[in-house]
Amino acid sequence: xxxxxxxxxxxxxxxxxxxxxxxxxxxxxxxxxxxxxxxxxxxxxxxxxxxxxxxxxxxxxxxxxxxxxxxxxxxxxxxxxxxxxxxxxxxxxxxxxxxxxxxxxxxxxxxxxxxxxxxxxxxxxxxxxxxxxxxxxxxxxxxxxxxxxxxxxxxxxxxxxxxxxxxxxxxxxxxxxxxxxxxxxxxxxxxxxxxxxxxxxxxxxxxxxxxxxxxxxxxxxxxxxxxxxxxxxxxxxxxxxxxxxxxxxxxxxxxxxxxxxxxxxxxxxxxxxxxxxxxxxxxxxxxxxxxxxxxxxxxxxxxxxxxxxxxxxxxxxxxxxxxxxxxxxxxxxxxxxxxxxxxxxx
Amino acid sequence: xxxxxxxxxxxxxxxxxxxxxxxxxxxxxxxxxxxxxxxxxxxxxxxxxxxxxxxxxxxxxxxxxxxxxxxxxxxxxxxxxxxxxxxxxxxxxxxxxxxxxxxxxxxxxxxxxxxxxxxxxxxxxxxxxxxxxxxxxxxxxxxxxxxxxxxxxxxxxxxxxxxxxxxxxxxxxxxxxxxxxxxxxxxxxxxxxxxxxxxxxxxxxxxxxxxxxxxxxxxxxxxxxxxxxxxxxxxxxxxxxxxxxxxxxxxxxxxxxxxxxxxxxxxxxxxxxxxxxxxxxxxxxxxxxxxxxxxxxxxxxxxxxxxxxxxxxxxxxxxxxxxxxxxxxxxxxxxxxxxxxxxxxx
Numbered sequence: 104x105x106x107x108x109x110x111x112x113x114x115x116x117x118x119x120x121x122x123x124x125x126x127x128x129x130x131x132x133x134x135x136x137x138x139x140x141x142x143x144x145x146x147x148x149x150x151x152x153x154x155x156x157x158x159x160x161x162x163x164x165x166x167x168x169x170x171x172x173x174x175x176x177x178x179x180x181x182x183x184x185x186x187x188x189x190x191x192x193x194x195x196x197x198x199x200x201x202x203x204x205x206x207x208x209x210x211x212x213x214x215x216x217x218x219x220x221x222x223x224x225x226x227x228x229x230x231x232x233x234x235x236x237x238x239x240x241x242x243x244x245x246x247x248x249x250x251x252x253x254x255x256x257x258x259x260x261x262x263x264x265x266x267x268x269x270x271x272x273x274x275x276x277x278x279x280x281x282x283x284x285x286x287x288x289x290x291x292x293x294x295x296x297x298x299x300x301x302x303x304x305x306x307x308x309x310x311x312x313x314x315x316x317x318x319x320x321x322x323x324x325x326x327x328x329x330x331x332x333x334x335x336x337x338x339x340x341x342x343x344x345x346x347x348x349x350x351x352x353x354x355x356x357x358x359x360x361x362x363x364x365x366x367x368x369x370x371x372x373x374x375x376x377x378x379x380x381x382x383x384x385x386x387x388x389x390x391x392x393x394x395x396x397x398x399x400x401x402x403x404x405x406x407x408x409x410x411x412x413x414x415x416x417x418x419x420x421x422x423x424x425x426x427x428x429x430x431x432x433x434x435x436x437x438x439x440x441x442x443x444x445x446x447x448x449x
Numbered sequence: 450x451x452x453x454x455x456x457x458x459x460x461x462x463x464x465x466x467x468x469x470x471x472x473x474x475x476x477x478x479x480x481x482x483x484x485x486x487x488x489x490x491x492x493x494x495x496x497x498x499x500x501x502x503x504x505x506x507x508x509x510x511x512x513x514x515x516x517x518x519x520x521x522x523x524x525x526x527x528x529x530x531x532x533x534x535x536x537x538x539x540x541x542x543x544x545x546x547x548x549x550x551x552x553x554x555x556x557x558x559x560x561x562x563x564x565x566x567x568x569x570x571x572x573x574x575x576x577x578x579x580x581x582x583x584x585x586x587x588x589x590x591x592x593x594x595x596x597x598x599x600x601x602x603x604x605x606x607x608x609x610x611x612x613x614x615x616x617x618x619x620x621x622x623x624x625x626x627x628x629x630x631x632x633x634x635x636x637x638x639x640x641x642x643x644x645x646x647x648x649x650x651x652x653x654x655x656x657x658x659x660x661x662x663x664x665x666x667x668x669x670x671x672x673x674x675x676x677x678x679x680x681x682x683x684x685x686x687x688x689x690x691x692x693x694x695x696x697x698x699x700x701x702x703x704x705x706x707x708x709x710x711x712x713x714x715x716x717x718x719x720x721x722x723x724x725x726x727x728x729x730x731x732x733x734x735x736x737x738x739x740x741x742x743x744x745x746x747x748x749x750x751x752x753x754x755x756x757x758x759x760x761x762x763x764x765x766x767x768x769x770x771x772x773x774x775x776x777x778x779x780x781x782x783x784x785x786x787x788x789x790x791x792x793x794x795x
Contacts, residue, residue: 122759396790399782412775413468413789416782420763422775429758429770431777436745436762443759444742 106156107231107299108206109149110198113142113162113170113213114188119374119437121446122428123406131213132169135372136381142213143173149209150175153224159201159208161185161194167333177332186323186338192352193344195300196309196320197336204303207231210349212296216381218368226365230299233267238361239308239354240299241270243292245366249282252373252438254294254350256362270360273350292362294350295369304359312356319344375421375430376437379404393424452502453577453645454552455495456544459488459508459516459559460534465720465783467792468774469752477559478515481718482727488559489519495555496521499570505547505554507531507540513679523678532669532684538698539690541646542655542666543682550649553577556695558642562727564714572711576645579613584707585654585700586645587616589638591712595628598719598784600640600696602708616706619696638708640696641715650705658702665690721767721776722783725750739770 117130124130131142139147149155157179162170164184174180183197195210202208209227217223230240243256254276259269273294277285285291310317319340326337354360370381382390382404389397393407398415405412407424414422421437423430428445440446463476470476477488485493495501503525508516510530520526529543541556548554555573563569576586589602600622605615619640623631631637656663665686672683700706716727728736728750735743739753744761751758753770760768767783769776774791786792 398785398789407775410770410773410775411791412777413786413791414777414782415785415789416779417766417777420766420777422777424756424775427756429753429756429768429775431758431760431763431766431768433762436760439744439761440759443744443761445757445759 105203105206107149107154107209107227108156108198108202109146109158110195110208110210111142111145111149111158111160111213112191112194112210113160113166114191114194115212115214117214118441118446118449120372120378121440121443121449122425122430123408123423125425126449128169129166130372132166132173135378136216140173141216141372142170143175144217145211145213145215146175146180148217148220148223149211149227154228155209156206157181159183159198161198163188181332181334183334183336186336186341188346189341189344190346191296191349192309192313192316192347193320193341195298195305195349196317197324199300199302199305200321200324201334202302204301204306206302207234208298208300208302208305210296210298210300212371214372215295215297216370216372218370218381219366222365222367226363226367227299229266230363233262233265233361233363234299234301234304237301237304237359238262238267239304239357239359240267241354241360241362242295242297242365243362244295244369245364246286246291246293249279249286250293251276251279251282253371255282255285255291256294257291258362262361267361267363270354270362273355273360292364293369295365295371297365298349298354299363305353308353308357308359313345313347313352316345316347316352374437374440375404375423375432376434379421451549451552453495453500453555453573454502454548455492455504456541456554456556457488457491457504457506457559458537458540458556459506459512460537460540461558461560463560464787464792464795466718466724467786467789467795468771468776469754469769471771472795474515475512476718478512478519481724482562486519487562487718488516489521490563491557491559491561492521492526494563494566494569495557495573500574501555502552503527505529505544507544509534527678527680529680529682532682532687534692535687535690536692537642537695538655538659538662538693539666539687541644541651541695542663543670545646545648545651546667546670547680548648550647550652552648553580554644554646554648554651556642556644556646558717560718561641561643562716562718564716564727565712568711568713572709572713573645575612576709579608579611579707579709580645580647580650583647583650583705584608584613585650585703585705586613587700587706587708588641588643588711589708590641590715591710592632592637592639595625595632596639597622597625597628599717601628601631601637602640603637604708604710608707613707613709616700616708619701619706638710639715641711641717643711644695644700645709651699654699654703654705659691659693659698662691662693662698720783720786721750721769721778722780725767
């Protein structure tokens with residue numbers, strides 16, 4: 104078996120984590136949970152010492168500077184610079200077309216937090232092994248709440264001799280009632296957007312279901328230019344690539360969909376409330392980053408990049424101070440942060 | 450009857466309105482409710498056009514600059530500069546000893562808000578008339594809630610031919626149960642710290658009950674120095690003045706205590722919640738001063754001196770941004786703002 108190549112996708116913008124996450128420096132490049140940024144932590148989870156190959160990063164020109172600043176081993180990291188964002192099917196195809204056919208890609212979003220790194224690595228190696236055998240493997244994140252913001256995987260038959268299962272079906276974001284059914288049934292997992300694919304198999308299946316995506320990405324790669332460790336796909340060709348997620352383009356269609364169950368303290372840090380839940384809190388549920396004083400508070404998260412934040416008597420609240428912006432939201436309100444004028448008009 | 454001289458006391462610090470109210474520029478000198486500062490509004494309520502005399506301001510050196518900046522008619526305003534704060538009995542005595550015996554002083558704290566200016570003026574003239582007749586007159590503020598932060602006046606017999614009554618007794622800050630009794634009995638009013646005294650009567654009664662205060666203040670005035678419209682009492686003598694409130698020193702002892710009922714949308718703006726209640730709010734109870742965006746909020750007050758404040762989903766919350774400080778508190782928490790490190794260590 105050849106080595107597993109981490110393919111790290113840096114595409115998200117994280118407007119629901121405004122004002123800390125901003126267009127100029129979005130979510131993946133911020134140290135939201137620990138001292139590392141989400142991006143750097145993603146790359147470090149797949150380091151060579153843990154049995155992974157040198158990583159490939161797929162990012163846009165806007166974030167290239169952050170990527171190159173934060174790469175742990177810049178000399179050995181290839182960076183594919185997308186001329187524009189064309190969603191995950193194209194991003195993964197870009198990486199695939201620059202790798203050997205029998206390599207296994209471990210596709211990782213760069214803006215998630217995984218609390219249990221060992222569990223992630225164990226699942227990754229198991230997923231890679233399934234992928235080598237020709238499966239297109241999703242990580243099935245064990246659900247801990249009836250989340251309506253994620254897609255779900257319904258588990259199918261076990262795949263003999265492995266820890267994996269077939270995926271019976273992919274389910275788009277459900278409403279709350281269905282999400283609660285999914286959770287109680289024990290048969291569903293969250294689709295966390297982490298995948299293991301053998302390069303050849305992925306390209307075969309992409310060609311089968313979305314030959315238009317494959318052919319345009321191939322053209323962009325063939326006309327592309329290498330620049331040291333950077334690879335620049337051809338902008339004109341890439342502009343013609345249909346924008347589609349890998350879930351829609353491949354996973355929901357293929358007969359070879361499998362899943363590896365993963366219990367690894369995963370969070371997509373999808374909003375401020377999710378970040379609060381991922382942080383270590385004191386016994387009252389409060390979490391503070393920066394200069395703050397809390398009196399008679401519970402379940403309050405404060406993040407400040409400078410000004411002192413003094414809070415008295417509050418419960419269930421997120422307070423973020425960043426530059427010239429102050430955000431205060433409740434857990435329910437956290438979902439709507441991206442709709443604020445400040446977040447929308449960056 | 451001689452004219453009624455407004456005597457405006459500028460002594461409070463307003464730490465519960467931190468971080469907007471700060472040691473260097475405290476509560477009276479801030480435009481908290483309308484466009485005027487509380488101090489300027491206090492002076493304007495007693496303007497000559499409404500039948501009052503030129504005002505006398507009693508303040509400390511620390512706030513002299515703010516006072517002189519904000520006086521509407523500087524050429525005609527006498528300012529007594531206290532070498533140090535010695536509480537209200539001494540402050541009023543300072544003013545009294547620089548006024549004619551038969552003048553009536555209308556003593557006004559400089560950090561209260563009065564929504565109904567006409568009602569205030571009507572009550573003031575009525576109080577002045579009672580004071581001319583030898584009564585020491587308190588304004589009895591019609592209570593609207595069982596406040597435990599104020600002293601109360603229990604009303605006594607009506608004073609024939611006037612709108613006033615005797616004060617049966619002065620009651621210090623009650624606990625909640627007693628405050629609720631007071632409110633439901635209809636016989637109690639808040640002691641708002643607004644008084645009308647004929648100068649001679651006040652000095653007579655002060656001399657009767659606290660001759661030590663009268664004699665030391667008199668010495669400080671006799672050794673004092675005039676400097677244009679400023680009067681500077683002698684610092685050495687004033688340092689020996691016992692520090693006592695006019696309520697303890699005179700009002701609780703005198704046989705001549707009277708009250709004028711006052712329904713005038715009064716607030717001492719004693720904390721952020723009280724300010725919120727004094728402000729005009731939208732139909733959801735929100736009040737905004739400065740750059741802010743509220744989504745799905747109710748009973749939220751935001752004040753910002755610069756940064757945009759975005760709030761999502763919050764109820765019953767005060768948010769204040771001032772310089773390098775951000776305060777977030779609930780209505781209950783508002784009372785404890787003065788205990789915050791930032792407020793206490795200014």
